[in-house]
Amino acid sequence: MPADKRDIVALEGVTKRFPGIVANDGIDLSIRPGEVHVLLGENGAGKSTLIGMLSGLQQPDEGRILVDGKPTPITSPRHALALGIGTVFQHMMLVPTLTVAENLLLGGPWWQRPRTEELEARVAEITRSLGISVKLHAKVSELSLGEQQQVEILRAMVRNSRLLILDESTSMLTPKGIEELGALMRRLVGQGLAIVFITHKLKEAAAFGDRISVLKLGRKVGEIPPERFRTLSEQEIISEIVELMFGKQKDDPEAAERPTRTVRADAGPLLQVADLAVAPTENAPGLSSISFDIRPGEILGIAGIDGNGQKQLAEALAGQRAATGGSVRLEGTAIEALSVGERRRRGLRYLTDDRLGEGTVGAFPVSINFFLKQVGASPFWRGGVEQRAEIDRRAAQLVREYDVRTPSLKTPVARLSGGNIQKVLIARELAEGARAVIFNKPTYGLDLANTLASRQRIRDTAARGLAVLLISTDLEELLSMCDRIAVIANGSLVGTVANADDARTKVGRLMIGLAA
Amino acid sequence: MTGLFSEVFLGALLFGAVTAAVPLLLAGLGEQLSEKAGVLNIGIEGMMLAGAYLGFLGAFYSGSLWLGFLTGAAGGIAVALIMALLCVRIGLNQIVIGIALTLGLEGLTALLHHFQFSRSYPRLPAADATVIPLLSDIPVVGPAFFKHHLIVYLAVALVFAMGYLYRRTQLGLNLQAAGDKPAALDVAGIDVIRTRTIAVLTTGALAGLGGAYLANVGAGLFIPFITNGAGFLGIVLAMLARGRPVWVLFGALLFGVCLSLTTAMQVAGINIPTDIIQMLPFLAVMIMLVLFGRRASLPAALGIAYERGAR
Numbered sequence: 001m002p003a004d005k006r007d008i009v010a011l012e013g014v015t016k017r018f019p020g021i022v023a024n025d026g027i028d029l030s031i032r033p034g035e036v037h038v039l040l041g042e043n044g045a046g047k048s049t050l051i052g053m054l055s056g057l058q059q060p061d062e063g064r065i066l067v068d069g070k071p072t073p074i075t076s077p078r079h080a081l082a083l084g085i086g087t088v089f090q091h092m093m094l095v096p097t098l099t100v101a102e103n104l105l106l107g108g109p110w111w112q113r114p115r116t117e118e119l120e121a122r123v124a125e126i127t128r129s130l131g132i133s134v135k136l137h138a139k140v141s142e143l144s145l146g147e148q149q150q151v152e153i154l155r156a157m158v159r160n161s162r163l164l165i166l167d168e169s170t171s172m173l174t175p176k177g178i179e180e181l182g183a184l185m186r187r188l189v190g191q192g193l194a195i196v197f198i199t200h201k202l203k204e205a206a207a208f209g210d211r212i213s214v215l216k217l218g219r220k221v222g223e224i225p226p227e228r229f230r231t232l233s234e235q236e237i238i239s240e241i242v243e244l245m246f247g248k249q250k251d252d253p254e255a256a257e258r259p260t261r262t263v264r265a266d267a268g269p270l271l272q273v274a275d276l277a278v279a280p281t282e283n284a285p286g287l288s289s290i291s292f293d294i295r296p297g298e299i300l301g302i303a304g305i306d307g308n309g310q311k312q313l314a315e316a317l318a319g320q321r322a323a324t325g326g327s328v329r330l331e332g333t334a335i336e337a338l339s340v341g342e343r344r345r346r347g348l349r350y351l352t353d354d355r356l357g358e359g360t361v362g363a364f365p366v367s368i369n370f371f372l373k374q375v376g377a378s379p380f381w382r383g384g385v386e387q388r389a390e391i392d393r394r395a396a397q398l399v400r401e402y403d404v405r406t407p408s409l410k411t412p413v414a415r416l417s418g419g420n421i422q423k424v425l426i427a428r429e430l431a432e433g434a435r436a437v438i439f440n441k442p443t444y445g446l447d448l449a450n451t452l453a454s455r456q457r458i459r460d461t462a463a464r465g466l467a468v469l470l471i472s473t474d475l476e477e478l479l480s481m482c483d484r485i486a487v488i489a490n491g492s493l494v495g496t497v498a499n500a501d502d503a504r505t506k507v508g509r510l511m512i513g514l515a516a
Numbered sequence: 517m518t519g520l521f522s523e524v525f526l527g528a529l530l531f532g533a534v535t536a537a538v539p540l541l542l543a544g545l546g547e548q549l550s551e552k553a554g555v556l557n558i559g560i561e562g563m564m565l566a567g568a569y570l571g572f573l574g575a576f577y578s579g580s581l582w583l584g585f586l587t588g589a590a591g592g593i594a595v596a597l598i599m600a601l602l603c604v605r606i607g608l609n610q611i612v613i614g615i616a617l618t619l620g621l622e623g624l625t626a627l628l629h630h631f632q633f634s635r636s637y638p639r640l641p642a643a644d645a646t647v648i649p650l651l652s653d654i655p656v657v658g659p660a661f662f663k664h665h666l667i668v669y670l671a672v673a674l675v676f677a678m679g680y681l682y683r684r685t686q687l688g689l690n691l692q693a694a695g696d697k698p699a700a701l702d703v704a705g706i707d708v709i710r711t712r713t714i715a716v717l718t719t720g721a722l723a724g725l726g727g728a729y730l731a732n733v734g735a736g737l738f739i740p741f742i743t744n745g746a747g748f749l750g751i752v753l754a755m756l757a758r759g760r761p762v763w764v765l766f767g768a769l770l771f772g773v774c775l776s777l778t779t780a781m782q783v784a785g786i787n788i789p790t791d792i793i794q795m796l797p798f799l800a801v802m803i804m805l806v807l808f809g810r811r812a813s814l815p816a817a818l819g820i821a822y823e824r825g826a827r
Contacts (some may be wrong), residue, residue, distance in 0.1 A: 077703045089703070093697070093700040097696045098693065105686065107705045109686065110687040111686070
C-alpha cells in the first residue's frame, strides 16, 4: 500500500514476533487527521502489540512506520510523545497516589518546578473546547474509571498530540460513559485530530468510526475506507465486519472438513448440566442458568469472546470453583457436591488453559507431571513413598503413546515447548477411566502442527465414546470439530446451534449479541 | 537512683541521643528516597559500613573530618553503584542482592581493617563542635542540641530539603511515580531506570555519610561491624515514616534516645547489665512496628524491577 500524503502516521508491512507467536504479520495501516480509525479484532488479534509499537514501547521486527511520510523508528515513549502520538492505554497509566494536576505534570524537565499555573490555564482552555470537566486537585485514586480516562485523554491533549490512540477504552465504562466518550471522540476529530480507536465491540466501531480495519490472528483481514463507510447503514457495516472477522479465509491452512461423525441418537446424555450458577467475583463474571447435555461421542463447543465466563464454567464443572446453584450429572449420578478429586475419579476430566500455572509444576520432571493428580495414590506411591520404577514405566508408555517430544523423562516440564506440555496434560487427563472431558482453549498459543495434532486427539477422544466439552475462542476450530456449538456471553448461554452449513453466520451473530 | 534525673545525666543522655540519631536519620532519609522510587534497599547496612570504613580512612590520613565525610559518601556510592547495576538495570532480586551486599561489606571492611591495623584501633581527635550562640546557653537542652558538629545541623536541614523535594518539585513527582506506577512514568517520557538509579546512588551517598559520621564523630574510631544494625533501623524508620521526612527525624531521635541510654546509665552509675540496655532500641522497633506498622504504606511497585512492556 503506497503511503498517502494525507497520512500523518502510516504502517507498511509491520511484523512483530514474540517467542512462539507472530503477534503482527505484515500490517498496513493509514492514519489520517480528522478520522477515527477503528481497529477491530478479538483478543489475541494483535491490537495491543500494534499500539505498543506506535507508542514506542516495542519495535517492529520487519516493515516500517512512517510519520508525516518519512520512515521514522519510534524508539521510546518519549519519542512517541515528541512526534505527537498520545496513547490512552487499556490499563490506566496514572499514578493513583498523585493528584490529577501532578499526573499531568509528570514528564516535565526534572530541574524545573512544576508549572501548575501554566497547566491550569492550558487545561481550562482544552476542557472548555471539549465540554468536559476535570477535578485538577483530586487524587487519581478517588476518581471513577471514566473520569480517569478523561484525565488520560486530557493529558494527551495537553501534550499537543496530533494522534490519539485509545486502547480498549470502552471496556471499563458504563453505557453512558461510552456514549460520552463517543461524543468526545467526534469533537476531537472535528478539531483535526487523528484517532485510533481499538475495540472488539462491533456496535461501537460502527457508531464512532470513520474507517475500520479488522485484525485477525495478527493479520489485517480487511478494511472499510471512509468513502464506503459513509454509504453503508449501521446494520450493513456490522454484517460486513462479521463477514471479515468470522468469514472463512481462502488460504487458511487450518481449514479442515467437518467430519461426519454420527452420535447415536438413542444414547442417554453422559454429562448433564442444569441451571448451573456461579456468583460473580471482583474480576470475573458469574454464571447464570447454564444448561446443556452431552451424549457419548459428542463434542459440544462453547464459543464466545474471551472473558465471558468460559473459565468459570470449566472450573465450576471440574469442582474448582464453588457453584451457587444447579446440578451436574455424570452418567446420571449427581456430582455437583463432590470434591475435585472425586469428580476426577468418576471420570470427569478438565484440561486447563493455564498449562504452566495450574496445569503443571514446571520444575518437576515430565514423569511426575503425568501423575500430578494422583500424587499419593497407588500404584505410583505406596505408603507415601514414590515408586520411581512404576512411575517411569508408565510415563515412558505415555510419552510414546502421546508422542511427547522430550529429551528424557527427567526433564523439567517447563523446558518443553507449549505443544509438548499440552501433550503431557492431554495424556494425564485422558488416562484410565475418563468419561467426559472439558478442554479449555486446547490449542491456544500452539503452532500449527501441534494445533492439528491436539484437534485430532480431541476427535479421537469423542470417537471413543467420551463426552467432550470444547471451550474455544477460535470459531474455525469449533466449526471444524463440534457437533453443536453453544455461545456464551456474560456468563450465560445465549444460544445453541447445530453445526450445519449456516452455523458460522449464526454463531457469529450470537457472539456479537444479535439473535441467531 | 539519685543521679537519674540530674542535669548531668539528662545532658549526656540527650547529647548522646542526637549523636546516635544522626546516622539513623541519614540512613532513614536515604532509604526513604530509594523506597519512594520503588527500590527496597536492604544493602543500606553495607553502604553504611563502606562509608564508615572509607570515611574513617579519609579522616585518619588527611586529618580532615570533612574529607572523611567525602570519602565516606563516596564509599556508600560505590556500593550503591553495584546495587543500581544489579537490581535496577539488570533487574535482579533486590532483597537477595541487598543481603549479599550487607554481608559482603561486613566481611570486606573487617578484613581490610585487620590487614591494615591488625588489632589496634587508632582514634581520631574529637570533632570540633559548632556552638550556636544563645540557644546553646539554655540549661540541659542547649548543650545537648546546639553543640554539635556542623554536619548535624546540615542533616536536620536535609530533612526539610527532602520534604520540599518530594512535595514541590518535578523530580519529587518523578520519584513517586517510579515507585507507585513506573509504567505511567515511562509513558510520560521519563526513563524509569535512570530515575531509580539516581535515587539509589543518592541513598548510597546518604548512607555512606551516615556511616562516616558514626565512625568519625560518634565513635572516633573504626571497628569492624561498627554500624551494628543502624542501616536496618533506617529501613524500619523509612517504612514507618510513610514517605514523610519529618517522621524519619522523630523516629531517629526516639531510637537515638534508646541507643544513648546505655552510655548515659553508665555515666549515672546505674548498675543494669549493658546487654539488657543494648536491647532497648530493638525493643523500641518492635513496639513501634506493633503500634504503627499496620498503617505503614509502601509504594505499590516497591521491590519490583521495571521492565518496559512487560505484562
